[in-house]
Amino acid sequence: MELTALEILGYIASILIAWSMAVSSIIKFRWINLFGALGLTIYSIIISAIPVAIVNALIVILDIYYLYKAYTKNEVFQTLELSEDDHYLKQFIEFYKNDIKEFFPNFEYKPDSKNLQFLILRDMYVTGVFMAKKIDDKTYNVDLDYVRPEYRDFKNGKYIYSQIKEKFLIQSCTTVKTQSKNKAHIKYLNKIGFKKVGEGEFEMKLKNN
Known part of the structure; x- marks a missing residue:
């Protein structure tokens, strides 16, 4: 069975989300999770799964927010x-x-x-x-x-x-x-x-x- 580009996007995004859960570094977790959630947001919009798209879009926003805090925080x-x-x-x-x-x-x-x-x-x-x-x-x-x-x-x-x-x-x-x-x-x-x-x-x- 041949996979469509949309299906490949869905699989890759899901794998990224799962992979992020296995990463111990907080920064790496945020980056991988960001790309996974972004992929699932796009995928969900295309297949008209709007509630799923909204949840993943919120995850993208949270990941960006925490990455910004991590890179700009003045740690002692x-x-x-x-x-x-x-x-x-x-x-x-x-x-x-x-x-x-x-x-x-x-x-x-x-x-x-x-x-x-x-x-x-x-x-x-x-x-x-x-x-x-x-x-x-x-x-x-x-x-x-x-x-x-x-x-x-x-x-x-x-x-x-x-x-x-x-x-x-x-x-x-x-x-x-x-x-x-x-x-x-x-x-x-x-x-x-x-x-x-x-x-x-x-x-x-x-x-x-």
Whole structure:
């Protein structure tokens, strides 16, 4: 049976709506849901299902409204430096250990007073954790830069690296290294400013502004 263009539109829109429900990132959910609802609005108008069209049109308006709020909201970011044996940090890592393994399969929490450890706060909500260890006088290696799924919109990364840059430079550190083979994480690293220097190896050079 051959599908018409209208039927294809209906199927695609329905799939987008269903897909949006499985996405953890709030921003991604809104975008996918927006396109799905827009497609169903058009589909419903064409087949004269006006009540369905009205409901989906309202969803489109709500998605646009919340996306506008998300992109224009002035959120307050903060970092909270932690000691090597911080109890909350241990609990956080334990709670998110399965998701952490997806992005940092070789990560093992080994408390060390020489490591840098931060919680990332966003409007006072704990959204992620950052851990780095000093390799030599000029280099730090990022062992963990984890953000909770619902906050993965690159804002955390941009903030944390702008904050730690000054701290690293004060310590005469000019290079930050990290490792990854996860496609989503590699995309994040590229956007933050890391460059690929080898198989699964990434590096960022720090300079004074």
